[in-house]
Amino acid sequence: MARDERGVTPQSEDFSSWYNEVVTKAQLVERGPARGTMVIRPYGYRIWELLQADLDGRIKDTGHENAYFPMLIPESYLKREAEHVEGFAPELAVVTHAGGKELDEPLVLRPTSETVIGEMMAKWVTSYRDLPLLLNQWANVVRWEMRTRLFLRTTEFLWQEGHTAHADEAEAMEETLRMLDVYERVSREMAAIPVVPGEKTPGERFAGAVKTFTVEGMMRDGKALQSGTTHYLGTNFAKAFTIQFSNDAGRLELCHTTSWGMSTRLVGGVIMTHGDDKGLVLPPKLAPHQVVIVPIARGEQAQAVLDAVRELAARLKTAGIRVHIDDRPQLSPGFKFNEWEMRGVPMRLEIGPRDLAAGTALLAKRLGDEGKTAIALDTAPQTLLAALDDFQAFLLQRAIDFRESHTATTNTWQEFTAAVATGWARALHCGRPECEDEIKSETAATPRCIPLDAAAEAGTCVRCDAPSAYGKRVLFGRAY
Numbered sequence: 001m002a003r004d005e006r007g008v009t010p011q012s013e014d015f016s017s018w019y020n021e022v023v024t025k026a027q028l029v030e031r032g033p034a035r036g037t038m039v040i041r042p043y044g045y046r047i048w049e050l051l052q053a054d055l056d057g058r059i060k061d062t063g064h065e066n067a068y069f070p071m072l073i074p075e076s077y078l079k080r081e082a083e084h085v086e087g088f089a090p091e092l093a094v095v096t097h098a099g100g101k102e103l104d105e106p107l108v109l110r111p112t113s114e115t116v117i118g119e120m121m122a123k124w125v126t127s128y129r130d131l132p133l134l135l136n137q138w139a140n141v142v143r144w145e146m147r148t149r150l151f152l153r154t155t156e157f158l159w160q161e162g163h164t165a166h167a168d169e170a171e172a173m174e175e176t177l178r179m180l181d182v183y184e185r186v187s188r189e190m191a192a193i194p195v196v197p198g199e200k201t202p203g204e205r206f207a208g209a210v211k212t213f214t215v216e217g218m219m220r221d222g223k224a225l226q227s228g229t230t231h232y233l234g235t236n237f238a239k240a241f242t243i244q245f246s247n248d249a250g251r252l253e254l255c256h257t258t259s260w261g262m263s264t265r266l267v268g269g270v271i272m273t274h275g276d277d278k279g280l281v282l283p284p285k286l287a288p289h290q291v292v293i294v295p296i297a298r299g300e301q302a303q304a305v306l307d308a309v310r311e312l313a314a315r316l317k318t319a320g321i322r323v324h325i326d327d328r329p330q331l332s333p334g335f336k337f338n339e340w341e342m343r344g345v346p347m348r349l350e351i352g353p354r355d356l357a358a359g360t361a362l363l364a365k366r367l368g369d370e371g372k373t374a375i376a377l378d379t380a381p382q383t384l385l386a387a388l389d390d391f392q393a394f395l396l397q398r399a400i401d402f403r404e405s406h407t408a409t410t411n412t413w414q415e416f417t418a419a420v421a422t423g424w425a426r427a428l429h430c431g432r433p434e435c436e437d438e439i440k441s442e443t444a445a446t447p448r449c450i451p452l453d454a455a456a457e458a459g460t461c462v463r464c465d466a467p468s469a470y471g472k473r474v475l476f477g478r479a480y
C-alpha cells in the first residue's frame with residue numbers, strides 16, 4: 001500500500017515506528033544533540049504546560065507549597081542512604097571538573113531530590129509545630145538511561161517532585177495515598193487515561209522507600225506505562241539526614257517522609273493511549289488548539305470569509321475555547337486537514353462563502369462521528385463546548401473499553417502467557433523475586449501493581465504454585 005510521505009506507519013504494523021514518527025511529525029519533539037536528550041517543541045510544550053497548570057493547582061489545593069532546590073548535589077549526600085545510592089548509582093551523571101579544575105568533591109546532577117531536600121528539612125523542622133512540612137518543586141532531572149525513548153525515557157526530563165515530612169506513619173501514609181489519588185484524577189480527568197492505582201511489589205519499589213504506589217495506564221499496544229508514583233519513605237531518609245522534631249512531651253523523634261512524582265512521561269502516555277493511524281489524538285483538556293478553523297475561499301470572497309472567521313474565533317475564545325485559525329495561503333484545505341489530523345486537534349471547522357450565506361460552518365471531529373455536520377454560527381460556542389466535553393468523555397470511555405477487553409483474570413500459566421502477550425493478566429503470585437524474574441524472562445511481563453481495589457482472594461501462585469503472598473490478585477503486563 002502506498003503511503004503518503006506525511007502519513008505514518010500503521011500501529012498494527014509496528015507500534016514503535018508509529019510512535020517515533022508521530023512525535024516528530026506532529027511537531028512535539030526533536031532529538032537533542034547529546035545522547036538521549038529531547039527538545040520539546042512549542043506544540044509539545046503547550047501540552048505539558050496545560051497538564052502542569054492543572055496538576056500544580058491540585059498540589060496547592062492539597063496544602064503544598066512550591067520551592068526550588070539546586071540541581072547540583074554533593075555526591076556524598078546520595079551515599080548517606082544505602083539503598084538509595086545503590087538504586088541510582090548506575091544512572092548518575094557526575095560533574096568532576098568545573099572552572100578548569102578538578103573538584104574536591106564530585107557533584108551529581110540530581111536524579112531526584114530526596115537528599116538535598118532532606119538536608120534542608122533537617123534545618124527547617126525542629127518542633128512538632130513545624131509539621132507537616134509539605135513541599136513541591138517543578139524541575140528537570142537527569143538519569144543516564146541505557147535505552148532512551150522520546151517522552152518515555154530520556155536522559156533529562158521535566159517533572160514535579162513532592163517531598164513531605166510528618167510526625168508519624170499514619171499521617172505520612174495518608175499523604176502518600178492522597179497524592180496517588182491526585183495522580184489518578186489528573187490522569188483520568190485531564191489525559192483521559194483510565195489508570196489503575198495500586199501498590200508496587202517489593203522488587204519494583206523506589207530505592208529507599210518502604211512502600212511505593214503507582215498509577216498504571218494501558219497503551220494501545222497492550223503495554224503498561226507507569227504514569228506517576230508515590231512513596232512512603234518511613235524514617236529511612238530522616239535517619240540519613242537527621243530530620244527530627246521534639247514532640248509535645250519535648251522528646252526527639254524521627255520524621256516520617258514521603259516523595260511523589262509525575263513527569264513529561266505522561267505526554268507519551270497521552271500519545272500512546274489515544275493516537276491512531278492518522279496520528280495524534282488529543283483529549284480537549286490537553287489540546288493546544290481545541291478547535292482549528294480553516295477558511296475556504298478564493299478571490300474576492302476571501303476577505304469576507306476571513307472576517308467572519310475572525311469574528312467567530314473571537315466569540316469562541318471568549319467562551320473559553322482554545323481556537324486557532326489556519327489562514328496560511330498557498331496550502332490546500334486538504335493539506336491543512338491532514339496536518340491537523342496528524343497533530344491531533346479534536347475539532348475542525350470549515351467555512352466557505354456558501355456556509356457563511358447559510359449562517360453555518362462544517363464541523364469535523366478527529367474521532368467518533370463519521371463525516372461532517374453543519375452547525376449554526378450563532379450558537380457555535382455552546383455547540384462546541386458541549387462537543388469538546390463529549391469528545392473528552394468519549395476518549396476516556398474508549399480507553400476504558402480497550403483496557404477491559406485486553407485484561408484477563410488468569411488461573412493457569414497458559415491463560416497467563418496468552419493474556420500478557422496482548423495486554424494484562426490478573427493473577428495470584430507468591431511474591432518471591434526469583435519467581436518474578438522467571439516470569440519476566442519467559443514472557444517479558446512484570447508485576448505492574450497490586451490494585452488498591454482488588455478483592456481479597458486466597459490461592460496459589462500462577463507460576464510456581466506456592467501460596468499467594470498478597471491475598472489478592474496482582475496485575476501483570478509488559479511495560480515501558
Ligand SMILES: [Zn+2]
Nearest residue numbers: 430435461464
Ligand atoms: Zn511464584
